[in-house]
Amino acid sequence: MALLEVRDLSVRFVRKSEPTVSAVDGVSFDVHPGSTVGLVGESGCGKSVTSLAIMGLLPGRGTEVSGSVNLEGSELLRLSQREFDRRRGKDLGMVFQDPLTSLNPVVPIGLQVSEVIERHRGLSRRDASREAARLLDRVGIPDPDRRLKEYSHQLSGGMRQRALIAMALACEPRLLIADEPTTALDVTIQAQILTLLKELVAETGTALIMITHDLGVVAGMCDEVNVLYAGRIVERAQRHELFSRPRHPYTAGLMASVPRLDSPRGQRLAPIEGSVADNIPWEGGCAFSPRCGNALAVCGERAPELETIEQGRLLRCHNPIGAAELERAHD
Amino acid sequence: MTDSSRTITGSETSPVGTDPSDPAADSLLEIDDLRVHFPIKRGIVLDRTVGHVYAVDGVSLRVGRGETYGLVGESGCGKSTLGKAVLRLERPTGGSIRFDGTDMAGMSGEPLRRMRRRMQMVFQDTLSSLDPRQSVESLLVEGMRAHGLDKGGESTERELRELLSSVGLPSSALRKYPHEFSGGQRQRIGIARALAVRPDLVVADEPVSALDVSVQAQVLNLLEDLQEEFGLTYLVIAHDLAVVRHVARRIGVMYLGGLVEESDSDVLYEQPLHPYTRALLSAVPVPEPEVEDRRERILLSGDLPSPASPPTGCRFHTRCPWRQPTRCDSERPELRDVGGGHRVACHYAEEIRDGIITPNSGE
Ligand SMILES: Nc1ncnc2c1ncn2[C@@H]1O[C@H](COP(=O)(O)OP(=O)(O)OP(=O)(O)O)[C@@H](O)[C@H]1O
Ligand SMILES: Nc1ncnc2c1ncn2[C@@H]1O[C@H](COP(=O)(O)OP(=O)(O)O)[C@@H](O)[C@H]1O
Numbered sequence: 001m002a003l004l005e006v007r008d009l010s011v012r013f014v015r016k017s018e019p020t021v022s023a024v025d026g027v028s029f030d031v032h033p034g035s036t037v038g039l040v041g042e043s044g045c046g047k048s049v050t051s052l053a054i055m056g057l058l059p060g061r062g063t064e065v066s067g068s069v070n071l072e073g074s075e076l077l078r079l080s081q082r083e084f085d086r087r088r089g090k091d092l093g094m095v096f097q098d099p100l101t102s103l104n105p106v107v108p109i110g111l112q113v114s115e116v117i118e119r120h121r122g123l124s125r126r127d128a129s130r131e132a133a134r135l136l137d138r139v140g141i142p143d144p145d146r147r148l149k150e151y152s153h154q155l156s157g158g159m160r161q162r163a164l165i166a167m168a169l170a171c172e173p174r175l176l177i178a179d180e181p182t183t184a185l186d187v188t189i190q191a192q193i194l195t196l197l198k199e200l201v202a203e204t205g206t207a208l209i210m211i212t213h214d215l216g217v218v219a220g221m222c223d224e225v226n227v228l229y230a231g232r233i234v235e236r237a238q239r240h241e242l243f244s245r246p247r248h249p250y251t252a253g254l255m256a257s258v259p260r261l262d263s264p265r266g267q268r269l270a271p272i273e274g275s276v277a278d279n280i281p282w283e284g285g286c287a288f289s290p291r292c293g294n295a296l297a298v299c300g301e302r303a304p305e306l307e308t309i310e311q312g313r314l315l316r317c318h319n320p321i322g323a324a325e326l327e328r329a330h331d
Numbered sequence: 332m333t334d335s336s337r338t339i340t341g342s343e344t345s346p347v348g349t350d351p352s353d354p355a356a357d358s359l360l361e362i363d364d365l366r367v368h369f370p371i372k373r374g375i376v377l378d379r380t381v382g383h384v385y386a387v388d389g390v391s392l393r394v395g396r397g398e399t400y401g402l403v404g405e406s407g408c409g410k411s412t413l414g415k416a417v418l419r420l421e422r423p424t425g426g427s428i429r430f431d432g433t434d435m436a437g438m439s440g441e442p443l444r445r446m447r448r449r450m451q452m453v454f455q456d457t458l459s460s461l462d463p464r465q466s467v468e469s470l471l472v473e474g475m476r477a478h479g480l481d482k483g484g485e486s487t488e489r490e491l492r493e494l495l496s497s498v499g500l501p502s503s504a505l506r507k508y509p510h511e512f513s514g515g516q517r518q519r520i521g522i523a524r525a526l527a528v529r530p531d532l533v534v535a536d537e538p539v540s541a542l543d544v545s546v547q548a549q550v551l552n553l554l555e556d557l558q559e560e561f562g563l564t565y566l567v568i569a570h571d572l573a574v575v576r577h578v579a580r581r582i583g584v585m586y587l588g589g590l591v592e593e594s595d596s597d598v599l600y601e602q603p604l605h606p607y608t609r610a611l612l613s614a615v616p617v618p619e620p621e622v623e624d625r626r627e628r629i630l631l632s633g634d635l636p637s638p639a640s641p642p643t644g645c646r647f648h649t650r651c652p653w654r655q656p657t658r659c660d661s662e663r664p665e666l667r668d669v670g671g672g673h674r675v676a677c678h679y680a681e682e683i684r685d686g687i688i689t690p691n692s693g694e
């Protein structure tokens with residue numbers, strides 16, 4: 001059974017003076033214990049809004065949330081703010097892109113971690129403090145006893161991100177959501193943090209939702225990958241399948257766009273035309289059609305549905321990559 | 332590869348300074364022992380200097396005419412400071428910068444202004460720092476006017492239209508304002524603005540790091556096309572190794588204010604010699620699961636030391652997995668040529684390459 005079931009999740013921002021934004025539009029996916037599910041896409045495609053909705057952290061006013069987020073049989077979207085706060089510390093942990101804004105600047109790091117432990121695991125202050133030191137050590141913060149007394153601004157970006165991970169882990173959550181956890185970090189530090197996250201998933205059996213715009217991170221971290229475009233999932237596949245045989249034109253376009261360290265110099269990149277700003281709403285057809293090299297007449301008339309094309313593989317496209325080749329093979 | 336002379340020349344005995352195998356023999360930009368130190372001030376009344384940030388500390392490199400030189404390194408290693416010093420937006424503490432054979436150090440007034448026209452900078456998001464009430468046209472004309480390139484009337488009009496079309500924008504963009512454009516389009520305008528004064532050298536500091544991947548590729552291709560069209564020389568500064576490898580023929584790797592390795596980009600990728608370069612390359616995620624599953628990362632311990640108190644000896648010794656008990660913490664390794672214009676600043680580069688020295692396991 002799935003640990004988390006997200007069904008038809010939609011988030012709309014309704015603002016008086018501005019047009020309504022459909023940030024997340026009917027997103028469904030499952031997360032199983034011990035597995036890592038990726039959400040990948042370019043800026044504005046709805047990754048963060050999805051994670052905030054699952055965590056119950058969206059602003060209340062002017063936000064319309066519908067659908068269902070079910071964690072081990074209980075519906076999160078119907079929880080009161082108070083109940084949500086309790087669940088959040090205990091069953092759900094979150095790591096953000098910018099740890100500075102999510103750590104309290106006036107409380108020492110150690111106290112922030114041990115308070116979470118005290119509150120949710122009912123340990124005594126002394127035991128909680130000892131456990132906090134153990135966690136900081138586990139996430140690779142050197143000299144944890146001294147670091148416990150330091151404030152977030154005294155730590156480097158990498159150390160802050162570790163502290164935040166320690167805090168997210170403090171209650172041994174069953175689900176961890178990491179939203180661009182390494183985007184603000186240097187690559188050598190990114191490598192440390194990604195390795196740490198992988199080890200933690202393997203050790204504790206925590207499920208992980210990995211949100212990133214970086215295809216390289218996805219390739220190394222995720223079991224299953226969901227590609228988002230304009231608030232909808234356009235393709236889902238196991239990591240190896242997705243990279244060896246992308247079927248959605250957007251997925252393939254992303255892959256051809258990134259310069260790779262291991263491709264020879266001078267090889268020209270094949271960018272996707274236009275930009276995310278050229279999105280059309282899904283009501284008018286496929287939102288990707290203004291940028292899509294595979295577009296057919298039908299793409300501008302009718303939005304494609306997300307369909308299962310094979311076991312574990314979903315696709316939302318009228319004219320996917322390789323369709324012509326496949327048809328020829330069947331003739 | 333067009334450099335066929337390379338196979339004949341023995342690289343060991345080349346005279347100092349003019350390595351014949353060096354593709355940058357005809358240099359547009361020559362930087363020697365460049366230092367940029369920022370004073371750290373303390374106290375309100377006396378304004379005492381209590382130390383220095385050694386942002387750039389003894390960098391020497393050459394950028395050949397028409398070449399793309401890529402500078403990589405992690406946050407705070409001094410890349411931007413170096414780029415700004417080249418354009419004299421930052422005053423060097425020491426060392427020399429020669430542009431097209433002329434030492435810039437003594438320059439001021441009109442000659443400096445004329446020299447400056449020939450070097451332009453493109454920033455991460457050039458336009459976000461500009462006056463939002465200025466139209467694209469006035470932004471572009473501004474620089475041209477400052478350098479007496481605005482001939483007025485029909486001729487300027489045509490030039491602007493051509494400029495915009497080179498960067499892939501319609502001429503209707505002229506009457507618009509920065510906020511009306513997407514990030515990628517703004518970067519195109521920033522590039523057009525740099526090119527408006529017909530520079531020889533473009534220093535591009537993180538030109539694509541604020542952009543989405545699909546748009547990033549558009550801008551990288553554009554930079555390549557413009558280089559061909561206008562015969563430009565580029566100094567591209569970026570933290571993203573894949574980006575730099577894609578655009579640059581020669582790459583310099585910086586760590587804590589110094590150059591630790593420099594070579595042809597293919598060689599650097601295939602045979603990195605400096606431990607830091609190795610760690611850096613091993614850390615970059617590649618969008619291919621098979622590669623990721625097989626890869627062994629060289630994980631560095633700890634963080635970057637502060638450039639205000641750089642470690643003694645080799646600046647990388649506090650994190651180096653190959654660190655040796657002698658020399659590493661006492662003697663600063665010089666950037667030396669190990670053949671074919673491949674330069675590396677490590678005492679033990681050869682022993683590490685040949686596997687005589689292996690990484691220390693743990694601490
Ligand atoms: N005007 C200044 N005054 C004092 N210190 C400075 C100044 N400008 C830069 N520095 C310091 O010099 C060092 C190098 O900075 P620089 O901006 O060149 O780094 P960078 O390699 O471009 O980093 P990034 O990748 O983050 O852009 C840093 O420690 C920085 O804090
Ligand atoms: N609080 C908010 N109010 C209004 N619009 C928002 C808000 N948060 C996000 N959005 C919009 O929702 C869309 C998806 O945003 P987000 O999930 O943050 O994207 P990303 O995939 O980059 O994380 C964007 O168009 C964004 O501008």
Ligand code: SF4
Pocket residue numbers: 248249250286287288289290292293294295296299304316317318319320
């Ligand atoms: S539905 Fe049509 S426009 Fe949309 S991605 Fe598929 S082929 Fe392209």
Ligand code: SF4
Pocket residue numbers: 605606607645646647648649651652653654655658659664676677678679680
């Ligand atoms: S000189 Fe020593 S510490 Fe520096 S990179 Fe070489 S082996 Fe490592």
Ligand SMILES: [Mg+2]
Pocket residue numbers: 047048049180
């Ligand atoms: Mg986001």
Ligand SMILES: [Mg+2]
Pocket residue numbers: 410411412536
């Ligand atoms: Mg910089």
